[in-house]
Every structure is written in structure tokens, then in C-alpha cells.
Amino acid sequence: MAIGLGGLRTAGDLVARAQMEKKLKIRDAKTYVAKKLAVEPMTLSDEYAMAELRKKLDIGLIIGLTGYAKGLAAKARIAKTCDFRINCVTRLFQKTTLNTP
Amino acid sequence: MENAQMVSIIPLFYGAMPNLGSYYQSLGGPWPAPTELLKQGKIKESRETQERAAADLETDIIYIAKIMDQAGSDGFDFDTAGAYGDAEFYATLRAIEQVKRETNLAVEVGMAGEIISGMHCELDYQGTRLAGLWPHQQGKLIEKAGASMYGPVVNTKTTKSFPWNLGRALTFIKAVTKEVQIPIHCNMGMGVCGVPMSETPPIDAVTRAAKAMVEIADIDGV
Numbered sequence: 001m002a003i004g005l006g007g008l009r010t011a012g013d014l015v016a017r018a019q020m021e022k023k024l025k026i027r028d029a030k031t032y033v034a035k036k037l038a039v040e041p042m043t044l045s046d047e048y049a050m051a052e053l054r055k056k057l058d059i060g061l062i063i064g065l066t067g068y069a070k071g072l073a074a075k076a077r078i079a080k081t082c083d084f085r086i087n088c089v090t091r092l093f094q095k096t097t098l099n100t101p
Numbered sequence: 102m103e104n105a106q107m108v109s110i111i112p113l114f115y116g117a118m119p120n121l122g123s124y125y126q127s128l129g130g131p132w133p134a135p136t137e138l139l140k141q142g143k144i145k146e147s148r149e150t151q152e153r154a155a156a157d158l159e160t161d162i163i164y165i166a167k168i169m170d171q172a173g174s175d176g177f178d179f180d181t182a183g184a185y186g187d188a189e190f191y192a193t194l195r196a197i198e199q200v201k202r203e204t205n206l207a208v209e210v211g212m213a214g215e216i217i218s219g220m221h222c223e224l225d226y227q228g229t230r231l232a233g234l235w236p237h238q239q240g241k242l243i244e245k246a247g248a249s250m251y252g253p254v255v256n257t258k259t260t261k262s263f264p265w266n267l268g269r270a271l272t273f274i275k276a277v278t279k280e281v282q283i284p285i286h287c288n289m290g291m292g293v294c295g296v297p298m299s300e301t302p303p304i305d306a307v308t309r310a311a312k313a314m315v316e317i318a319d320i321d322g323v
Contacts, residue, residue: 004323007111008110008111012111013110013111013112016111016112016322017112017175019249019250019284019321019322020112020175020176020207020209020249020250020284021207021249023249023250023282023283023284024284025282025284025321026284026320026321026322029284029321060110070108070110071107071108071109071110072106072107074110075110078110085205086175087170087173087174087175087205087206088106088107088173088174088175090205091171091173092173
């Protein structure tokens with residue numbers, strides 16, 4: 001809490017994914033995520049602004065509001081919005097591909 | 102892991118200790134303990150048993166990593182790597198290479214201590230001897246092996262004050278952030294990276310240490 005970006009309250013999970021997948025240092029990871037979300041990097045730490053943005057993009061919220069994407073659905077939208085390759089999302093699409101006759 | 106991945110949004114890693122000690126007979130493993138062999142003056146045998154245990158450890162790590170990859174894990178965290186010395190660190194580095202080659206997992210490596218102890222002393226990775234490496238040197242090898250994030254450790258000296266320990270930790274971590282190009286998530290638990298050694302470290306010390314690491318050492322996470 002003392003130094004964190006705010007996790008799911010803000011864009012902490014997105015910046016974390018940028019670091020782990022693309023091996024970006026924090027400033028570059030924030031710039032990357034900010035560009036993908038079309039906001040300024042400073043907005044990424046703003047709880048209110050990010051809550052509204054996450055609702056708009058439907059990429060998961062800290063509270064479970066009815067009708068908004070959660071779990072795998074939210075991660076699938078995050079993968080598309082931020083151009084991440086998320087392992088469980090890839091496997092979901094592999095498992096749910098149906099071969100039509 | 103599969104169930105957790107279905108309901109979570111934040112990245113979830115599987116974390117495990119590359120615990121070389123558990124491969125020795127003293128802890129129920131198959132190989133003679135090197136410490137027992139060293140007491141008998143059997144240095145060559147001590148090295149051989151560490152090499153065999155390291156090979157088994159590497160095999161087991163990749164086995165678990167593949168299963169976690171299938172379960173949809175976002176990454177694999179090697180926690181407290183190098184606790185049992187240079188042979189354990191060697192197995193960890195080779196395991197990182199395999200995990201990156203054969204799975205889709207991001208890899209984070211958190212160290213056990215500030216220096217790699219020379220239990221073997223003659224193991225090297227890509228031409229660099231592993232015994233005696235400091236955090237900024239460990240990180241370069243972890244980066245070469247292909248890891249995504251590195252968690253250096255600086256041990257807290259319990260006979261010294263918090264400012265003393267924090268200053269020392271910052272000096273080490275500044276060198277790490279200068280030398281290592283992957284994200285640095287330094288370990289800031291009890292007794293490491295400036296945090297006092299107690300079960301419930303004082304929150305004012307923890308927050309000051311964390312802030313200092315961010316603003317002075319320029320870390321990428323904790």
C-alpha cells in the first residue's frame with residue numbers, strides 16, 4: 001500500500017503484466033499501458049479515473065459489479081486491449097474452438 | 102491453479118523453492134549430504150553429490166512448470182533461489198532456460214541471500230563462476246538465462262540499526278538496477294533489503310524502506 005500502484009483498483013495488474021511479459025522496466029511498462037489505454041501515465045494511479053476507464057473498457061473491476069467482465073472474460077479483454085498473451089486465455093480459446101462439420 | 106485462473110484478473114504465479122537440500126539423505130533425499138562428506142574431507146565426492154542433486158532438481162522443476170503451464174499459470178516464481186549454495190543456483194539457471202524454452206510461463210527469480218555460498222566452488226554458468234556472486238552479478242546471469250523479473254536480496258544485519266541496514270541495502274540495489282536490464286522486484290520481507298528482522302516488522306520501517314527503494318534505488322516492484 002505504501003508504494004504500490006494500486007493493483008486492480010487502478011492499473012497495477014496491467015503494468016505488472018507489461019513487466020512480466022515484455023520485460024519492461026516500470027517507467028516503460030507504465031508508458032506502454034498508458035498508450036494502450038489512451039491515457040496519460042499519471043492517470044494509471046488514479047483510482048477514480050481508472051475505475052471509470054475499466055468500466056468503459058470492461059477489463060475488470062476491484063468490486064464485482066453485476067454485468068461487468070470478471071475472471072477469464074476480463075482477462076480476455078485485457079489481452080486484446082493491451083496486446084498481452086495471457087496463458088489461461090489462450091488455453092480457453094484452444095479448448096473452446098469447436099470444429100463445425 | 103486452474104480454478105484460481107478462472108476467477109482472478111490479476112496475474113497469478115506458481116511459486117516454489119528450488120530446494121536442493123531436500124535431495125540429500127539428511128532430509129530424506131537419495132544423495133549423501135555434501136556437508137557430511139566435507140566433514141570427512143571428501144571434497145570430490147561432495148561436489149559430485151551436489152551435481153547429481155542439481156540434475157534431479159532441474160528435472161523436477163521443469164516437470165512442475167509444464168503442469169502449471171497447462172493449468173494456465175501466468176508465471177513461475179523461483180523463490181529463495183540459491184539457499185543451498187552455488188549448486189542450487191546452477192540448477193535454477195538451467196531450469197530457467199528450459200522453462201522459457203518449453204513453456205509459456207513468465208519467470209521470476211527471488212534470491213535467498215545476498216551472496217551465493219560456495220558449497221561446490223567449481224560450478225560456472227556461461228563462463229562465470231557462481232560461488233561468491235553478489236546481487237548485481239547474480240542478476241546478470243538470471244537475465245541471460247531468460248527470466249522476466251529478478252528479486253535481489255540484501256541481508257539485514259541484526260546488530261545494526263535500521264538506517265544503517267537501509268543504506269547498505271540501497272547501495273547494493275542501486276548497483277543491481279544499473280547493471281540488470283530486466284524488471285527488479287527486490288525481496289522486502291522480514292530481514293531483507295533493509296526491513297528489520299522480526300515477525301511483524303514495524304510498519305514505519307517497512308514503509309520507509311519501501312519508499313527509499315522506489316525513489317533512490319529505482320526498483321520496478323517489490
